[in-house]
Amino acid sequence: MTDKLLEIKDLSLDLMSTRGIVYALDGVCLDIAPGEIHGLVGESGCGKSMTSKSIMGLQNPARSRMRGEIIFEGKDLLKLSKKEMNKIRGREISMIFQDPMTSLNPLMTVGRQIEECFLTHEKCSKAKAREQTLEILAKAGIEPPKKRIDQYPHELSGGLQQRVMIAMAIACRPKLLIADEPTTALDVTIQAQILELLKNLSRDMNMAILLITHNFGIVAEVCDRVSVMYAGRVVETADTRTIFKNAAHPYSQALIDSIPRAGSEEEYLPTIPGSPPQLFARNEGCPFRDRCPKRFAACDRTPGTVWCQDVPGHTAACHLISQEGPEVTKNA
Numbered sequence: 001m002t003d004k005l006l007e008i009k010d011l012s013l014d015l016m017s018t019r020g021i022v023y024a025l026d027g028v029c030l031d032i033a034p035g036e037i038h039g040l041v042g043e044s045g046c047g048k049s050m051t052s053k054s055i056m057g058l059q060n061p062a063r064s065r066m067r068g069e070i071i072f073e074g075k076d077l078l079k080l081s082k083k084e085m086n087k088i089r090g091r092e093i094s095m096i097f098q099d100p101m102t103s104l105n106p107l108m109t110v111g112r113q114i115e116e117c118f119l120t121h122e123k124c125s126k127a128k129a130r131e132q133t134l135e136i137l138a139k140a141g142i143e144p145p146k147k148r149i150d151q152y153p154h155e156l157s158g159g160l161q162q163r164v165m166i167a168m169a170i171a172c173r174p175k176l177l178i179a180d181e182p183t184t185a186l187d188v189t190i191q192a193q194i195l196e197l198l199k200n201l202s203r204d205m206n207m208a209i210l211l212i213t214h215n216f217g218i219v220a221e222v223c224d225r226v227s228v229m230y231a232g233r234v235v236e237t238a239d240t241r242t243i244f245k246n247a248a249h250p251y252s253q254a255l256i257d258s259i260p261r262a263g264s265e266e267e268y269l270p271t272i273p274g275s276p277p278q279l280f281a282r283n284e285g286c287p288f289r290d291r292c293p294k295r296f297a298a299c300d301r302t303p304g305t306v307w308c309q310d311v312p313g314h315t316a317a318c319h320l321i322s323q324e325g326p327e328v329t330k331n332a
Helices: 046-056 082-088 110-121 126-139 156-169 188-207 215-220 239-247 249-256 298-299
Strands: 006-017 020-031 037-041 064-072 093-094 174-182 208-213 225-230 232-237 304-309 316-319
Touching: 006 046, 020 037, 020 046, 037 046, 037 188, 037 215, 046 064, 046 174, 046 208, 046 304, 110 126, 110 156, 126 156, 126 188, 156 188, 174 188, 188 208, 188 215, 208 215, 215 239, 225 239, 225 249, 232 239, 232 249, 239 249
Parallel strands: 020 232, 037 208, 037 225, 093 174, 174 208
Antiparallel strands: 006 020, 006 064, 225 232, 232 316, 304 316
8 A cells, every 4th residue: 555546635625714723734744645544634624625625626715715735636636627526526535524414315216316426427327327326336345235225214223224324335336435424424333334344345345435423442553644633734644553552642541541431440540731723813833832731842833844754654743753853845
């Protein structure tokens, strides 16, 4: 997995609001290899969903301003026309949204909603689209497909609704699937089944997955690599094992320390004090400095630069590290 299917370079996103400009993303750098499951982790409001919507081209151009590059198979998605992006969205890059109840059309059968994918992107007959829909329902673990294809969303459980969303997303065999917290509304048992399904689909279809979550337990379960976001920036990227064994950024360390552990003798669960910064003004220094126990003078002046660690592919943006390692180019 050395080639880059997707490469985000210095992506910034400003959103216009009634309270002023929101600096939602600030210099995001990220890359994903073919067939890789890449976790994107962070607290609510850190920019995970904004990153995914930017990749999909779902930002309102009248209310947003983007800079940087989103390179997918050698093409900068930010430079494509609306017509060109429509050919990629749903076919080459697809997305599973958080809540299937608000994403599925309650007035259409689930089969008809999936058939639209084939009719739109493959220009096939209705009979062929229905045949392919039955196949994709079975692939997503929806049994019996001949019964489910004519049911409406409200007739299905939450787990089956999410499987329908997955079936719709993988219908055209995309090269990249963005899963935005796909198990948030599901119980633990169904969550495990959905995660196992995503792992199997990634392996069987050689499909890369950008898995957005706030749950490090999910990251440990399915991800090959992980990027940690804070206040619109990627502050650390590494393979999953390295993040858990040797997280370099204080924020990554704090997130991992706050995971409940069976058999722990700690009386209280560790938490991160304070709240994330408001994004109505650009951070001159490190955005995590007000919550960081290791803060020192340099943190108030400039954001941490991205630095190399001992493990290849491990980068972290922190002044503490910069005093010990060589500076590297972002996304090195």
